[in-house]
Amino acid sequence: MQRISHWVNNKVVAGTSGNVGKVYNPATGEVQAEVDLASVAEVDAVVAAAKEAFVTWRATNLSRRAEIMFRMRELVDANRKELANIVSLEHGKVPSDAMGEIARGLENIEFACGIPAMLKGGYSEQASGGVDVYSIRQPLGVVAGITPFNFPAMVPMWMFANAIMCGNTFVLKPSEKDPSAAMFVADLLRQAGLPEGVFNVLHGDKVL
């Protein structure tokens, strides 16, 4: 039986809680995989990894961040069919429909490639005598995304593309019913050059 585990620091990490969920093939009604379900202690560990990664990631040049997201754009584009098949096999939607969600998710990755322009602040020279006032936008830190079963590839892209480009580190809890698309995307981000701990996936149920 295929086992789907967590993704922390750019590696697959086996669960330690002892709890697993069943992943069905909805077209046959059969169980096709098991997914590790995280405990609260595992949440602590992944948030700690993301918090540590935040220190250097938020200090990473905007150009370097954008370069990684441009590479991610190329990787998703080159792997559309494989990702669509993963979505289809666990969610049940037909591959042509899954290709549509990937195309719409890709738009969000493309938008995030423009991050240097979007994080520009404002500047008021001589607001008072010899006084200048300006605004900047800074990342929040560790941010979390909880995504539904119906768009296992697109909805995470709605969230993580902008979140990590703004300098945050990300913990994704995808739907435990179709968790493989998130794992595939996580590996593409690693291939794109995203540093360890910036994007993490933790599977779980309501405990999280």
Add this chain to the structure above:
Amino acid sequence: MLEHKDVQSISFVGSTPIAKYVYETGTKNGKRVQALGGAKNHMLVLPDADLDMAADAAVSAAYGSAGERCMAVSVVLAVDSVADALVDKLKSRIPNIKVGPGTDPAAEMGPLISREHRDKVASFVTNANAEGAKVVVDGTDKAKDAGFFLNPSLIDNVKPGMKCYDEEIFGPVLTVMRVKSYQEGLDTINANQFGNGTAIFTRDGGVARQFQFDVQVGMVGINVPIPVPVSYYSFGGWKASLFGDQHMYGPEGINFFTRGKVVTSRWPDPRTSSVNLGFPQNR
């Protein structure tokens, strides 16, 4: 995760009861939260619309992805004078939809996500006649399969107060509610608890513009059945479809994932320095 002190924000997409819980729990713990919930998306078809185009759009938007989309069309509001003709056109398209597994290249609509969900969706259809609606196409025969399939269903004459209208079905079930006029259609949409997406089908630009002005919904399609915004705008509904202040992705996504900081700076000549207890003024 909702209570962890080092998690700064939560982005959530799911059902309305859980979205509300995530919003309340996350914000109580000091987090920034955007929590997107359920939907009941109405498509208003006016008498001047091209009915074949409207029927194609409604069928595509209702049954695509087996209706498991928060932007799926789940209610067609048909103005009385064209309602019979529109229902006939919807009905005639349904037998052509090829239901099957994703491994079949000809399949257009796959199964639902789980057995429990399939059975729940089927129950809306099974109970509709008893609620006073009229099941025109019953797709629940497919519910006997080992896979979690349903065929498309069509229910006419639905009204507020019926379960198949009041609740989000999230399956391949299209309902039709008949309305007397544009105004009754608009009022129906605005009275609904959800405000995620909506669409109007018409050839009258002035009416479409008035609809855009009046409708209390976050994402509006004009002759577009699934108006998911492009990535440089932001996605989000109104009312019970979204808890939080920022919509998702696009410019609002950038705002959500950053905090503003304002710096006031000066580099004065120390010789001009003095003590002044008054509140700093700029003039």
